[in-house]
Amino acid sequence: MTAEKAVRLLVHGRVQGVGYRAWLASEARRRSLRGWVRNRRDGTVxxxxxxxxxxxxxxxxxxxxxxxxxxxxxxxxxxVAGSGDVGFEVRPTV
Structure with a gap:
């Protein structure tokens, strides 16, 4: 059994309007990771x-x-505690 890890990231910088969410979702799926990504109204991801x-x-x-x-x-x-999500999704902005 391999060790599992779960993290929350808050990414600052020029990260909206540049394809960051789609890129992150693609990279996560390529690595067989689970979870989600979304934009925040404060300009972070x-x-x-x-x-x-x-x-x-x-x-x-x-x-x-x-x-x-x-x-x-x-x-x-x-x-963070693992959520047990299946797959990786792009969520709506909050």
């Missing part, structure tokens, strides 16, 4: 990612770079 611990760590590192048009300033990472 919020995501919850869970799965194999090593893949989650790699995903956080990838999020610091983001897609080509993005400019990531900072990422707040907090550990």
């Amino acid at each position: 919020e995501a919850e990612i869970e799965g194999e611990a090593g893949a989650v760590v790699q995903m956080i590192a990838a999020c610091r770079q983001g897609p080509p048009a993005a400019s990531v300033g900072d990422i707040e990472v907090s550990e």
Whole structure:
């Protein structure tokens, strides 16, 4: 059994209107991670990612770079309880 990890990310910078959510969802699915991503009205992108611990760590590192048009300033990472989500979805803005 591999160790599981679940985190919530709050991504700051130029991360809306640059394809960040679609990119993050695609990268998460490629790594067999579960969870969701959404824009927030304050201009940040919020995501919850869970799965194999090593893949989650790699995903956080990838999020610091983001897609080509993005400019990531900072990422707040907090550990959360796993939600048991199946798949990875893009949620509406909150």
